Each structure stands twice: as C-alpha cells, then as structure tokens.
Amino acid sequence: ALRFLQAGNKAALLEYVRCRLQQCPADDTVTRALLAVWAVEVALANLNEARLQAHGARGQETLKAERTKLQNLLRDCKDLDIHEPLYHLLQSHGWLEELALFAEVRRDFSTVILHHVSRRDCVSAIRKLAEFQGTGVGEAL
Known part of the structure; x- marks a missing residue:
C-alpha cells in the first residue's frame, strides 16, 4: 500500500x-x-x-x-x-x-430529510418524507 x-x-x-x-x-x-x-x-x-x-x-x-x-x-x-x-x-x-x-x-432517513431542509429544498424534503412513509418507515421519523 x-x-x-x-x-x-x-x-x-x-x-x-x-x-x-x-x-x-x-x-x-x-x-x-x-x-x-x-x-x-x-x-x-x-x-x-x-x-x-x-x-x-x-x-x-x-x-x-x-x-x-x-x-x-x-x-x-x-x-x-x-x-x-x-x-x-x-x-x-x-x-x-x-x-x-x-x-x-x-436507511438513515432523518439525515436525508435534514440534508434537504438544510439546503432549503423543502419540496425535496417533503417528497422524500412521502416516499419514506410509502415504504413504511415514516413512523420512525
């Protein structure tokens, strides 16, 4: 190496x-x-x-x-x-x-949402949140 x-x-x-x-x-x-x-x-x-x-x-x-x-x-x-x-x-x-x-x-969805919100991309944050809820992990958020 x-x-x-x-x-x-x-x-x-x-x-x-x-x-x-x-x-x-x-x-x-x-x-x-x-x-x-x-x-x-x-x-x-x-x-x-x-x-x-x-x-x-x-x-x-x-x-x-x-x-x-x-x-x-x-x-x-x-x-x-x-x-x-x-x-x-x-x-x-x-x-x-x-x-x-x-x-x-x-599957660290909190970090994904935080990433979008910190970039002031609330539309993407909402889309991701809806996507995560559709897969059944929204309750953990």
Missing part, C-alpha cells in the same frame, strides 16, 4: 484497499472499518482531483466515473458502523449529494 502511495498512484491504492476490504472476514469489524474509511478517503482525494481537472467532455466523463466509484464504495460500506466518520468526510470534502445518497442507502 505504501508503494502505491509513494508512487502517487491513488487509483491503484484505492483498488488495493477495496480488494483488501472485500477479502477481510466479516467478523473482523475493526479492520473492515479502518479499510473502509481509508478507501473512502482515497476515493474522495481522487474525486476532488477529478473535479479540479474536469474541463471538457473527457474531464466530465472522468469525474462521473470517479463519482460512481465512490457511490459504489459507499454502498459497500452501508452495513459497517462507520457512518458518522463517513458523513464527516463527505461533508468536509463538499460531496453533500453523496452524503444524502449514502444516508438513504443506510
């Missing part, structure tokens, strides 16, 4: 950490949590770099691909008890839509 880091190859480092995460036994929760947080942090670094270089159609495609990788990684992390650090990482890097998507995948 340090070789990838020293070489500045973040994409290879991310793939390595993801593979280690997938190979890690399900009962080794501490190792899985550390690997997942590290993978998200590397994915965010890649995404931020792609956002800075997103000029033209090719740059936009790269940004979209990196964003999809992050979203898939977050889906893989949904059952780990690391949502608070991941929320903090996503928020501090400015990826609020991904934060809301991760919260929704985790």
Whole structure:
C-alpha cells in the first residue's frame, strides 16, 4: 500500500484497499472499518482531483466515473458502523449529494430529510418524507 502511495498512484491504492476490504472476514469489524474509511478517503482525494481537472467532455466523463466509484464504495460500506466518520468526510470534502445518497442507502432517513431542509429544498424534503412513509418507515421519523 505504501508503494502505491509513494508512487502517487491513488487509483491503484484505492483498488488495493477495496480488494483488501472485500477479502477481510466479516467478523473482523475493526479492520473492515479502518479499510473502509481509508478507501473512502482515497476515493474522495481522487474525486476532488477529478473535479479540479474536469474541463471538457473527457474531464466530465472522468469525474462521473470517479463519482460512481465512490457511490459504489459507499454502498459497500452501508452495513459497517462507520457512518458518522463517513458523513464527516463527505461533508468536509463538499460531496453533500453523496452524503444524502449514502444516508438513504443506510436507511438513515432523518439525515436525508435534514440534508434537504438544510439546503432549503423543502419540496425535496417533503417528497422524500412521502416516499419514506410509502415504504413504511415514516413512523420512525
């Protein structure tokens, strides 16, 4: 892992950490949590770099691909008890839509509603609330 880091190859480092995460036994929760947080942090670094270089159609495609990788990684992390650090990482890097998507995948509906209300997007908050009530989770809100 340090070789990838020293070489500045973040994409290879991310793939390595993801593979280690997938190979890690399900009962080794501490190792899985550390690997997942590290993978998200590397994915965010890649995404931020792609956002800075997103000029033209090719740059936009790269940004979209990196964003999809992050979203898939977050889906893989949904059952780990690391949502608070991941929320903090996503928020501090400015990826609020991904934060809301991760919260929704985790069924953390309070965070999803809070996200929309804090952005003063009450229409989306009401739509999400209606959607959640339709799935039978509205009582928990």
